[in-house]
Amino acid sequence: MRDAQSRGESLIGATAHVTLEPCSHHGRTPPCCDALIAARVARVVVATTDPNPRVAGQGLERLRAAGIQVDLLPTDHPAAIRSRELNIGFFSRMIRGTPWVRMKIAASLDGITALPNGQSQWITGEAAREDGHLWRARACAVLTGAGTVLEDDPRLDARLPGLARQPHLAVIDSRLDTPPTARLFEPPYGGLPRRLWFFHAEAGSPQADKLRQRGADTILMPGANGKVDLGATMRELGRREVNELHVEAGAKLNASLLREGWVDELLVYLAPRLLGQGAGMAPFGPLERLADGTPLRWLDTQALGTDLRLRARIDGRDAFLTNR
Template sequence: MPIAPPCPPEWLAGLDALAERAIGLSEPNPRVACRLITRDGRWFEGHTQHAGGPHAEVMALRSAQAAGVSVQGTTAIVTLEPCSHHGRTPPCCDALINAGVGHVIVALQDPNPQVAGRGIARLRDAGIRVDVLDPTHPLALASRALNVGFFSRMERQRPWVRMKLAASLDGATALPNGVSQWITGEAARRDGHAWRHRATAVLTGIGTVRSDDPRLDVRLVPASRQPVRVIVDSRLETPPQARVLQPPGPVWIYTAADAARSAAARAALQAQGAQVIDCPGPPKAAGGSPKVDLAAMMRDLAQREVNELHVEAGHQLNGSLLREGLVDEVLLYLAPRLLGPGAGLAQIGPFEALAQGIALSFIDLTPVGDDVRIRAHVCPRP
């Protein structure tokens, strides 16, 4: 049986929505909300700001201070354990201790090895009562889901990889002549930009860069920051005039091309502001071109503090990521039309048995304009 929270339910209501305000703002830090409840029942709130800016606890404390209200003996509710280490900012647990907070309710323990219970311990050592919600509590579940990329980076040393796809009802992502704009409607495209905005980085392949010349920035929804744009380009063939290289936001290009032989291409791309990252895979058969080591790329992206990676690529790169077990979630928009033969969702198989297919677990199905959005988790392979 779940443990009842040590406070009235209304104290916890809406904290998940408050934490969501940090989407697209707090990267690479987790999205956290804090609510202070004073002894006379007044509330003061805050959420995580940009990296290097104040965390949720400090924002809530500042709100109370601006109102001239003492926080001595107050209850602080935070959706993730207060940090205990000096990073870009001082420890939040020290801010709560110095403010004289009397009770702290934590939705989830921080998975960061630099914290991982140390914040809770420091608060208790200071004489503050600390309660941690049961992991099955709705607020705990919501906080983990909101920070799925942060948890993935801390626990698995790789980002949470979400693959976005748009197709006709019969699974075509483009006509045989390559035309794909637009299969889905404006509402679906706007929703897709909201998911881009959520991600730390957006990834595509050289095939998509050359065929579609996408920008891959966030334009259709308000954006406080732009995600990093990442290109998988094994032979370093990205045209220097490609739109993806234009501002705003940085561009990282992962390649397996020989540094000496590709010196001119590297210089041209670096002149456009792109960072070229060598990430070659193991040698292929004689005469074959080396490929980017996708698993190593994911580890490198995590080291570069990428929490959520949003993939918008063609069927070849999609297939490679799926075959290597590097996709965690599928975001599929289906349009109410049939297109017949054309490019598919991902180049996988052929399989000889149904059990060999990649299994998915549906999360939700939501109408978006005239289209339907399907979210599904990729099931671990047995």
């Protein structure tokens, strides 16, 4: 709207198509309803209502009260379905109170993510790694474990030209083993700010002060057996307004997240090679029956250089979208 007005285009009598119900409250920006009313548009086509209880239909009513025609698409309209997918993280946080969790894995064709000696760079090629950075950049936060930090010393930032923001970084670190010299404390690509959150299970750790001195938040989330409570962590990330959570972790944390039901979607990059022995993707189980395996639904496949990207969704995890 600002762009059209800056070009001298009048919006009086225009039709606006929006993917989400215009908000009716002050948040990070003023109410979108007010801007549409002030522009004197004649009609607003809305793909889906806003699940935020601060909006939840009030935006539509406000527009109608101003004399604007409002058309809400049926829930099964293709554009409504695509709009809910576009906002899947926001819908997840508003309805479930937790982020939409997407787990990224890079592996050989036989499912090996690292050799027995720990070497994992690089199993996949440059095109797959660049695509992985695009998915990092899409997320509100990246989640990893202390094991990955200690073994690989990654920065886990999105390294793409022209980025406007960096995803925050959350680390599951039960004993706060991360050293304050770790590379993740370095300024991320582009010098863009990000928050560092360490979820731990032991109170009174002297390491906490050292990490806080490096600008991190240390968040006590004790669970069973000295581990971090993953469910409480997900709810806390939701409270911190994380919509989409991008997981890049080792096999143990991957397995815990899957076993406890905190993964919604898998983003798997397969390289055309066999590695035989090494770390698997997520060694949960053992299961007694094949029927006890985690059911998936394929979303898409794409060739990236010599590698193959597979996207699959845990069956039923997106059911909260269907009644909108």
